[in-house]
Amino acid sequence: MTRASFLMLLCLAILLLPEIALAQLQPKFGQDTVYFTSNRKQIKIPFKLVHNLIIIPVAINDSKELNFILDSGVRNTLITRLFYSDSLNLNDADKVTIHGLGSGHEIEALYSSGNIMRMNGIQGDNHQVYVLLEDVFNLSHRMGMPVHGIIGYDIFKNFIVKINYSSKVLTLYRPDVELKKKKKAEEFPLHIEATKAYVYGNVHQQNGDTLEVKLVVDTGASHTLSLYLPTNNKLALPPKVMDAYLGRGLGGDIHGKIGRLDAFVMGKYALSDLPASYPDEEAIKLALNIANRNGNLGSDILNRFTVVLDYPHNKLTLIPNSKFKKPFNYNLAGFEISTPLPGTNIYVISNVVDNTPAKLVGLKPGDQILNINGQECKNMLLPEILEMIDSRPGRRIRMKLKREHQVFDVNFVLQSRI
Template sequence: MTKKGLFTLVCLSLFLLLEVESHAQKLAAHDTVAFSSNRNSVILPFHFIHNLIIIPVQINDSPPLNFILDTGVKNILITHLYYTDSLNLNNTTEIEIKGLGTGDTLKAFYSQGNSLKMKGIAGENQDVYVLKEDIFHLSSRMGMPVHGIIGYDIFKNFIVKINYSSKHLTLLRPDVKLKPPKRGEVYPLHLERDKAYIFAHVRQHNGDTIRVKLVVDTGASHSLSLYLPSNSQLALPPKVMEAYLGRGLSGDINGKIGRINSFSIGRHELQNLPASYPDEASIQAAMNISDRNGNLGSDILKRFTVIFDYPHSQMTLIPNKRYKEPFNYNLAGFEVGAPVIGMKFYEVAHVVDGSPAHAVGLMRGDQILSINGQSCFEMSLSDILGYLEKGPGKKLKLRLYRENEVKYVVLTLQNRI
């Protein structure tokens, strides 16, 4: 199996830090998204899988399509369409695009002058990119149809409140005046090249506290990514593991994962959290564009109700019930895929060398029938992934189906960093 087929929960969406490089990337000056009626707000429920927000969006006359909501992406990107999906894109030309990763450019279609619809809002003159090849396989990794990624078109036009606890997204008019939060804190949001940055502090294993500039990225499922070449004071923790961190538009993103002592922003301090350290070759595109030190992902953001206010260049964080939860990650050493969309059919997508899963002989392609006596036919993908993060020392009793045989294995979750 090539690395292109791998999937790592800790860093699903580094590839969403998308930097489109083409002659057609400039947005039209009059493109806009606004409420379709005279209202001040609209509330949208969302799916939350792999720490990622999924919302329904219509492009032109299409049925509702599922998009990952990502503050780190500028343009609407269609990653995969099914044979029943129809977009009727306007003014389409073929281009090449490039983003994070170590590979070559990709071919895509670029389309101007499209419409966008969501519950209560509508947009015109939207730029849309459509990949000719589904390189991300988001649907099988998310356990539901996922068609693409959307971000800046939503955030630039509204005040966006994300309630991770209730799984509701509230869009408010930019001129709505919000009451100061009782338990939250407001921070400056620095908008550069259509991306939002914040300044925070990380405390490393050696006690050094470093001020860092981070892209705020709801499309990254991990907690934190740090770019070592961006600051000579940044250093790897003493205990790290080699990791495949995700897939970029331009290829694989590899690196290391280790724990830092703390991450702090304002009065909020989160301790003992995993950070990923991508290889320099994988992040060269990002390094060439800005002086960022990394990105802030959803494993931190989900511990708050987050209010993004791009129009007024600020962000509010209000702690929720997850605030004090420990930072766990996949401790089993195997990844789960759902290759048959719409069915509760789960299989082992990858096994990490030297992991607990590798030690007990799990193999790619093993169908997972039950975990600790609970049938997988009764579980969602999120339920199954929850088992892999229970904490070090927890045992998983797996019933598997392999080559016409039912097999039983027991593995113990292990903290490798």
């Protein structure tokens, strides 16, 4: 799956999960329970970056290290998928029902408290875990590797969290550590409300309006911005938009539109000509009255900076990196990629969008990608393939594919539809 069409899968499907689940039951505890296991002032954790999403190793109880998405949009740890070789002994598990976004059905989950969470040099006691009994997100197939769950607020509330997207290193600092401010850095107030972190910015619309918006800072959303039209009558769709499948919520599929903003501005940083997502009102009705927010700020903006999320002191620090001035592209090829066997370098087309280069050359879901521009896919990781097919409009792509027992070649040129 391309990162463009993956963008809302986590943003909408997962962003609201804890609030909806916690509305039904929300155990209280009186003290923070995640801490360094030594007297160190900082711990560095290398991470993997796929679809702009941060993957870190986490162990629950006596499990081996599992792959978790680090998502500032969630409160409680969520297990989305366990494989046959995974062992997870949960304490006091009770079955609960979760209602989510989209149009579909309720999801059953197990809720468990009193667990132990471990990362390198870090331990969490009395850890609360939700385990989905149905893998509704298919994260492993979409991410190209086994993904077991999502973790968020328990990490951010206890530490100063520095995310270096360029070096792919996460640094956690004790809250009493004072970080030196870099010359190019700018600090912003971080408003913590009901476990979520919010910032204010300005969107410059193509109709000439400039609006201040309140956005959730969401490392678990792979897109740029999501804007909720019903929250402000001055928010307007761009003149050129495309219908889009934005992802899947706990309750079913989420649809909406994609179009470009003239700019998004925070302080001295201005990002121009970027795509924004506008989910259908029905799909996000559960989100519309939460904290008076207008949408969320995703990781296709965040990854253009080194980001310091300082929940203990209510500060967000942004330091531009080498990607800051790169243009924003959106699904230039017109198809999505998944891996039928997560962890292997086998890639198949999972969806083809109408009126796109991929559709015009006859690509179909299920086609296996063997070679792209002379490079064997068996030697490539998913992020490398995504980078190639979303690189720039006008680039020519040559692909060798396999459909059932037939091998064939196609050629097309990447193009922007918005």
